[in-house]
Amino acid sequence: MKIHTISLLCAAALLSACSTPATLLTTSNEQHDACNNAELKGQLAEADLACTQALRTAEQANAAPELLSQRQYNLGRIKRLEGKNVEAEQLYRQALATEEAAQPRxxxxxxxxxxxxxxxxxxxxxxxxxxxxxxxxxxxxxxxxxxxxxxxxxxxxxxxxxxxxxxxxxxxxxxxxxxxxxx
Incomplete structure (x- = not known):
């Protein structure tokens, strides 16, 4: 069982290392869409997971500040809807800082x-x-x-x-x- 888990982790690491920024951005967009769809269905835990993945994938892709800010903001919004206001606060602070540093603002x-x-x-x-x-x-x-x-x-x-x-x-x-x- 442990060997299987380690193999999966190694395969995932290799796949992410081989992914291009464009592929990662496409994946982030798909995860973002999954987040929005889950939110519309009222499935906040699923939305949280998808938005978290969308943000992490955008970070891996070194996405533009506008996109990172949007991903941070979206995840913060889901956290707020879940009542996780401390986490939402931190994500909104990040999104605000990212947006304020972006050019053009x-x-x-x-x-x-x-x-x-x-x-x-x-x-x-x-x-x-x-x-x-x-x-x-x-x-x-x-x-x-x-x-x-x-x-x-x-x-x-x-x-x-x-x-x-x-x-x-x-x-x-x-x-x-x-x-x-x-x-």
Whole structure:
């Protein structure tokens, strides 16, 4: 049994060593599609596995920062849906850093990753830290797609409610106003 497992691992290592970046990117895309399909079916554990594989394969292929950021973001989103907010936070931080370093930068992708990071922080009760990220995202929100603006408005309202009556009440009011104007 042990010899069989070792043989399989050696074969897998040889196959990955022989894979070209283009082949690896194709594999990563297939794994990404499998992740999306599993998510649509509500199979989050399967989506988690497929998104993890898609990210690892993209890393092996030395994929462009835009693709790596997307894979990190997608896996973070699945982790958030699974309630694994600490893992989601780390993946959103990676996706945000990757996206901010990419050339050219995409304000829409940076904005969405920043809002998602704030959401993961809120789920952990890290409202202060999350509000700093959310405030940074405010000028980027008009660049988001309509569904992303709707999601962002929901996160802003969540923060506005949390901040009301406290030392950051003015920021909470600002979040509320921005959320009302996001259409």
């Amino acid at each position: 995409s304000d829409a992708r940076i904005g969405r990753r920043t809002v998602e990071l704030a959401s993961a922080l809120a789920a952990q009760g890290k409202w202060q830290e999350g509000s700093n990220y959310l405030e940074r995202a405010l000028p980027l929100l008009p660049n988001l797609s309509p569904p992303s603006r709707t999601y962002s408005a929901d996160v802003l309202r969540q923060y506005a409610k949390q901040l009301q009556g406290g030392p950051q009440a003015a920021l909470g009011k600002r979040f509320e106003v921005v959320a009302a104007n996001l259409k």
